[in-house]
Amino acid sequence: MVAFLSGYPRKEVDRLRRSYMKEVNKSEGFDVSGLPVPDSAPGLTEHICNDTCSPLILLYAKLGLHRYNLVQGKNLQPSSVKKYNKSMGSVNSSYYITLVAIDPATQLLQTFQTRVNELRYGELVLECCTARPLGETHICGIKKSSDHKPVEDLLHTFPEWPPKNPFKKSKRCYVLKKSELRENDDWIRLYLELAVAASNRDTLENHLVSNLKIVKVAIDTTSTQEGLDLFAIVYIRYKDSCEARVGKDVDRVAVVRRFFNEGMGSFSLVGQNLGIIQKKSNKQLLRFKPWLLYTPRWRLKAYRHSGLTLSRRVPKTRSMEFFLSQFTFRDDFTKKGKESECETVL
Structure with missing residues (x-):
């Protein structure tokens, strides 16, 4: 649940907003349980995954593990998603996902955190700048260096x-x-x-x-x-x-x-x-x-x-x-949904 604070003076709202962002930054967005979201603040909503989770969140969790494995030379595999926090205020959201990963070589489980940013809605334009086992520190930012080309x-x-x-x-x-x-x-x-x-x-x-x-x-x-x-x-x-x-x-x-x-x-x-x-x-x-x-x-x-x-x-x-006239093109956004064997009951 997200509690919104209203009816406060402007200075009080600004103070509450700064306090909220300070608490969010402590966990880098991965732990916002019980935090009330001030008015007009870039808040996060918490979603707990029990037995099921959104297919999109599962793919984003796999993307975070893939990024970690590719860069670190590891082979962690997803086991389950525990929860995720989603940014509000825009159709392009950021997802702060906490999941359980397993190492196939040792069968050991460990808690893993990843952040995936959607840069365009309805298109594959994704950015993952945080992917680490719980306890490892990482700052998602830009290092200004002439050795690296802007992307x-x-x-x-x-x-x-x-x-x-x-x-x-x-x-x-x-x-x-x-x-x-x-x-x-x-x-x-x-x-x-x-x-x-x-x-x-x-x-x-x-x-x-x-x-x-x-x-x-x-x-x-x-x-x-x-x-x-x-x-x-x-x-x-x-x-x-x-x-x-x-x-x-x-x-x-x-x-x-x-x-x-x-x-x-x-x-x-x-x-x-x-x-x-x-x-x-x-x-x-x-x-x-x-x-x-x-x-x-x-x-x-x-x-x-x-x-x-x-x-x-x-x-x-x-x-x-x-x-x-020699070609026919299909617009994926004008198709109407149909019943088929690809549907699944959630």
């Missing part, structure tokens, strides 16, 4: 498709073998599930993401960023059999960019997913492939919401109407 542009731009099909062998992209895909299935599936969950917030509670089938995975081998460690762009081709979520748009592709900036202490995921939709024309059956939209004369960017945005001018020999 604001990476947080506000989606990764683009390469000029050629990333799922075919090339100098730019490496396609994972089946054995390599099995070895890395945990984090690849996490990226895919987060990409799907982020763009289906309204239906996530009722429609599972565990039914996603990964077909092919490619990793961009040419992408490097100065001052950024653990930088990678991953292309995932998958099938989504949930009719309530994608209709008949079963064949889909996702692109996810991850990066960890040591200067900021921040691990981030930015990505999007698109459908591969067939449309029959007079001559042939065309298939939408994002990488085929890059040509010397024009370049079109594929976005998750409405399909395409013109980046360069289309040649006069072919009108925009003619070009767009």
Whole structure:
């Protein structure tokens, strides 16, 4: 429960707000039990997870563990989520999650804390700057150093498709073998599930993401960023059999960019997913492939919401109407929910 304080003089409200934030900062946002939230304060609401927890919170908890394992070279796995605190006042929320993690090698349980920030609602733009076992100290802030390159542009731009099909062998992209895909299935599936969950917030509670089938995975081998460690762009081709979520748009592709900036202490995921939709024309059956939209004369960017945005001018020999008539795009936000086998009872 959150208690709001009202009817106090302005000076008293300011004092209560400072006192509240002082108590919140003591636990870095992970313990706000019983704290009354002053008016207009950036408060946190506490949610206790007993036997069940939101699928989105479970994915965010896994993201925090993944960040810790990747940076520290560990192999902690999630056991259960105990509670989480959610920021108020904006559709983009910050989540302070307390969970129980297990070390498969020793079977020891330990309490783990992670903070995940949503930088855009309805899109995969996530930042995780706190991920540690309980008792370890960590400050989520920016260290001003000339050795580290700012990453604001990476947080506000989606990764683009390469000029050629990333799922075919090339100098730019490496396609994972089946054995390599099995070895890395945990984090690849996490990226895919987060990409799907982020763009289906309204239906996530009722429609599972565990039914996603990964077909092919490619990793961009040419992408490097100065001052950024653990930088990678991953292309995932998958099938989504949930009719309530994608209709008949079963064949889909996702692109996810991850990066960890040591200067900021921040691990981030930015990505999007698109459908591969067939449309029959007079001559042939065309298939939408994002990488085929890059040509010397024009370049079109594929976005998750409405399909395409013109980046360069289309040649006069072919009108925009003619070009767009060759393709069909699905808007994930205009689909109505349907009953299907992907629903689950919570």
